[in-house]
Amino acid sequence: MEPFAVVALSLFLGALILLIAAVVSGSRKSLPPEGGSGEEDSKVSNGVSEKNVASKKQKLLRSRKEKLQQHVFTHPLLATSLKGHSANISCLDFSSNGKYLASCADDRTVRIWSTKDFLERDHRCMRANIELDHATHVCFSPDSRAFITWLANEETIRVFKMIKKDDGSFTFTAAPEDFPKRHKAPIVNIRIAETGKFIMSASNDTTILIWDLKGEVLATINTNQMNNAFATVSPCGRFVASCGFTPDVKVWEVCFTKSGEFREVARAFDLKGHSAGIYSFAFSNDSRRMATISKDGTWKLWDTDVQYKQQQDPYLLLTMKCDISDSCRIALSPDARVVAISNGFNITMHNAKTGRQEEEFLNVHGEEIADLAFDINSRFLVSCGDRAIRVFHNVVGYHAVIEEMEGRLKKATTDAMRERLQQQIDDAKSALDAVCTKKQ
Known part of the structure; x- marks a missing residue:
């Protein structure tokens, strides 16, 4: 075979191989993988990634908010x-x-x-x-x-x-x-x-x-x-x-x-x-x-x-x-x-x-x-x-005052002493009533 013919045949075969490879590669890209199209899978893949990032950000923000929040406590006597x-x-x-x-x-x-x-x-x-x-x-x-x-x-x-x-x-x-x-x-x-x-x-x-x-x-x-x-x-x-x-x-x-x-x-x-x-x-x-x-x-x-x-x-x-x-x-x-x-x-x-x-x-x-x-x-x-x-x-203190003064009142020997003790009892009861009213 003439050298020119050999070169031409080699070029033809090379071009044919490249063409076949290009067609096969293109067909693979156009074929969707199992379970859906390539475009949809890309969106799902990106979506999962974005959700993970968003979730991490939310957790971080939540932890920061929890640190900034005051401890919540309530009680009737507070x-x-x-x-x-x-x-x-x-x-x-x-x-x-x-x-x-x-x-x-x-x-x-x-x-x-x-x-x-x-x-x-x-x-x-x-x-x-x-x-x-x-x-x-x-x-x-x-x-x-x-x-x-x-x-x-x-x-x-x-x-x-x-x-x-x-x-x-x-x-x-x-x-x-x-x-x-x-x-x-x-x-x-x-x-x-x-x-x-x-x-x-x-x-x-x-x-x-x-x-x-x-x-x-x-x-x-x-x-x-x-x-x-x-x-x-x-x-x-x-x-x-x-x-x-x-x-x-x-x-x-x-x-x-x-x-x-x-x-x-x-x-x-x-x-x-x-x-x-x-x-x-x-x-x-x-x-x-x-x-x-x-x-x-x-x-x-x-x-x-x-x-x-x-x-x-x-x-x-x-x-x-x-x-x-x-x-x-x-x-x-x-x-x-x-x-x-x-x-x-x-x-x-x-x-x-x-x-x-x-x-x-x-x-x-x-x-x-x-x-x-x-x-x-x-x-x-x-x-x-x-x-x-x-x-x-301090309602415990108010109760203690009333209890103590009532005990003293029973033993009081003068009107002045009884009057003073009764005034202390009345003051403690008034303070206690004010607290109880605000509790309700």
């Missing part, structure tokens, strides 16, 4: 919920004049609430910003014109002055200098003595510091309790007390001379009777009663109106069993008629005379309860744990 913080609240404190409630949170603010607005629809709130830090504890000064905070990052005390404006609101000014850093462990509490003579700060090792108002350390107390779970200053301003790993509460008197100069810290008395470490304790307003709660599963009420300088020990008045957890706290109403206990997310209220539980609030906060306190008039109990402050009517 007077109100104070909302304003954007992060969890760690500490609450009422001013000595009863007009304000201070709260601090992880959102770098301290908020001052007006107590007279508790029963109103709107709640006034003034904000003090904590620059480049946040406060874990807050405490009013005795004159209600300043407050101190413990700074989480700086690990020190900062003082804020409250300057009242013409419209009744406040401006807040931080002191030029913070207190020096002296603690070597995390803080469990800070307080100012009602006398205005000293400030206490306690860390969770075994250290309590007594400061003057200018930031100088007057004394260091070693509690010898292996650790401090809680510490505070008595409402009378004379005593500092602490509890921890050991099954007792240790109480010291902070002594000053008649001219007001610091003299010493002297051991006053101990509360002994629990069989395990103590989580928390509280004083009544006159410091004549104390309540304690322990790992042994009991709470106790004590008479601390004793001649401790003559070695007289406090009297144990009551021991009651209770549910306990690592986050237990106890509060004693200023008039010593009611004991409130927080256990994790729940709160119980007890008659301090009989010990009986009269109220229970379940799942009060979305986080474990961080603080628990009565207002100075024993009208309300407040708690915090998440971003809201719960304010409860």
Whole structure:
């Protein structure tokens, strides 16, 4: 065969093979796979992908919304919920004049609430910003014109002055200098003595510091309790007390001379009777009663109106069993008629005379309860744990007043005494009726 003919035949066969391959490829593309057309399958495939993406986005948005949503809690005795913080609240404190409630949170603010607005629809709130830090504890000064905070990052005390404006609101000014850093462990509490003579700060090792108002350390107390779970200053301003790993509460008197100069810290008395470490304790307003709660599963009420300088020990008045957890706290109403206990997310209220539980609030906060306190008039109990402050009517206190005054009325010997007691009964009943009316 001629070379030209061979080349021509090769080109022809190559072209024929390419043509056949193109036809087969095109026919495969035009044929739908089993179950439907290629176009429909493409749409279904894209649709599934889009649904998966949309579903993931919805779940993400839902989780973000859940994080932003406040924990929902309702109860007939809930007077109100104070909302304003954007992060969890760690500490609450009422001013000595009863007009304000201070709260601090992880959102770098301290908020001052007006107590007279508790029963109103709107709640006034003034904000003090904590620059480049946040406060874990807050405490009013005795004159209600300043407050101190413990700074989480700086690990020190900062003082804020409250300057009242013409419209009744406040401006807040931080002191030029913070207190020096002296603690070597995390803080469990800070307080100012009602006398205005000293400030206490306690860390969770075994250290309590007594400061003057200018930031100088007057004394260091070693509690010898292996650790401090809680510490505070008595409402009378004379005593500092602490509890921890050991099954007792240790109480010291902070002594000053008649001219007001610091003299010493002297051991006053101990509360002994629990069989395990103590989580928390509280004083009544006159410091004549104390309540304690322990790992042994009991709470106790004590008479601390004793001649401790003559070695007289406090009297144990009551021991009651209770549910306990690592986050237990106890509060004693200023008039010593009611004991409130927080256990994790729940709160119980007890008659301090009989010990009986009269109220229970379940799942009060979305986080474990961080603080628990009565207002100075024993009208309300407040708690915090998440971003809201719960304010409860103290109906247990009203019942206790009525019960106590009716008992005294039967023994009254003069008309003036009977009239006074009857007035107290009527006032308590009126307050109770007002609460019950709003509940309905």
